[in-house]
Amino acid sequence: MNIQFKKGILELCVLSILDVRDCYGYELVNEISKNIAISEGTIYPLLRRLKEDGLFTTYLQESQEGPPRKYYKLTEEGKSMKRELLDEWNSFVEGVNHILKGDEIDE
Amino acid sequence: MNREEFLKKLSEGLNKLPDKEKKDIIYDYEEHFDIALQEGKNQEEVSVSLGDPNVIAREFSVSYIINRAEENRSTGNIFRAVFATVSLGFFNLIFVLGPFIGLIGVLIGLFAASAALTISGVLLLVAILLYPILPWFVSVPHIMISQPIGGVFLSIGIFSLGLLFLIGVSYLAIGTYKITIKYLKFNIRIITDRRVKNEH
Numbered sequence: 001m002n003i004q005f006k007k008g009i010l011e012l013c014v015l016s017i018l019d020v021r022d023c024y025g026y027e028l029v030n031e032i033s034k035n036i037a038i039s040e041g042t043i044y045p046l047l048r049r050l051k052e053d054g055l056f057t058t059y060l061q062e063s064q065e066g067p068p069r070k071y072y073k074l075t076e077e078g079k080s081m082k083r084e085l086l087d088e089w090n091s092f093v094e095g096v097n098h099i100l101k102g103d104e105i106d107e
Numbered sequence: 108m109n110r111e112e113f114l115k116k117l118s119e120g121l122n123k124l125p126d127k128e129k130k131d132i133i134y135d136y137e138e139h140f141d142i143a144l145q146e147g148k149n150q151e152e153v154s155v156s157l158g159d160p161n162v163i164a165r166e167f168s169v170s171y172i173i174n175r176a177e178e179n180r181s182t183g184n185i186f187r188a189v190f191a192t193v194s195l196g197f198f199n200l201i202f203v204l205g206p207f208i209g210l211i212g213v214l215i216g217l218f219a220a221s222a223a224l225t226i227s228g229v230l231l232l233v234a235i236l237l238y239p240i241l242p243w244f245v246s247v248p249h250i251m252i253s254q255p256i257g258g259v260f261l262s263i264g265i266f267s268l269g270l271l272f273l274i275g276v277s278y279l280a281i282g283t284y285k286i287t288i289k290y291l292k293f294n295i296r297i298i299t300d301r302r303v304k305n306e307h
Contacts, residue, residue: 024138024142025135025138025139026138026139026142026143029139033156039156039157039158039159039162039163040139040156040157040158041136041157041158041159041160041162041163042158042162042163042166044132044135044136044139044163045163045166045167045170047135048132048167048170049170049296052170052174065145066141066145067138067141069138069142070134070135070138
């Protein structure tokens with residue numbers, strides 16, 4: 001399909017999780033690696049890049065167990081990026097499903 | 108690898124970054140280790156699932172070098188950014204370095220042509236002024252000598268045209284710079300995802 005979409009997958013995952021609630025890094029990484037097999041360490045460079053692009057901001061918050069944790073919070077820009085990537089994803093999945101069901105294949 | 112070894116390797120790999128950013132990055136991984144350990148995982152386990160600290164460090168470094176080239180435009184910075192991206196893998200050698208060298212070649216060619224045009228304008232003027240004094244020294248078409256005023260205007264025209272081209276080429280160079288940065292950013296994202304896919 002298109003390359004734009006490929007590079008968006010991980011970004012979409014991160015943005016979707018943060019759209020539900022603010023998370024700290026470990027939580028976010030855990031949430032993703034629970035479902036997708038990746039090197040957990042490579043999510044942090046992605047987080048940093050998206051932060052530099054202005055898709056989210058960070059803030060520190062005290063925790064009961066030990067030192068304060070760094071939380072990530074989506075910005076408006078991040079939210080609209082999430083919607084955009086989600087639309088791309090949905091239309092891609094729809095297209096693939098059409099093909100898999102054999103609806104539109106000429107015999 | 109335990110927590111300390113992992114963080115040490117990561118820290119060594121981030122040497123090119125300013126201290127503040129380096130600390131910021133290390134902080135994230137320290138936090139990650141601490142929370143994971145609290146949850147009862149052991150250090151080995153955590154560092155294995157994080158992956159190779161050298162690879163992680165390289166990814167941060169490349170991002171940093173590209174950002175620096177974007178903020179401070181200089182020939183050195185853009186070359187460093189291109190080579191850093193190339194160091195990420197063989198794929199980039201072909202899809203980054205190849206087009207980049209091609210573009211640089213085109214820019215050098217255009218620059219040389221504009222410079223030559225500018226200089227030839229100046230030389231024509233010199234030739235016309237010199238002809239009455241040193242006729243044997245100057246070889247220009249006869250029409251320019253017989254019409255010196257026209258010749259002077261022609262030389263001014265050529266000179267100005269050359270300057271205009273030079274200005275055009277510098278804008279082109281700035282545009283190329285920006286596009287290169289965009290392309291590099293786009294590229295490191297694809298490469299990241301490629302690796303992610305391979306680990307499935």
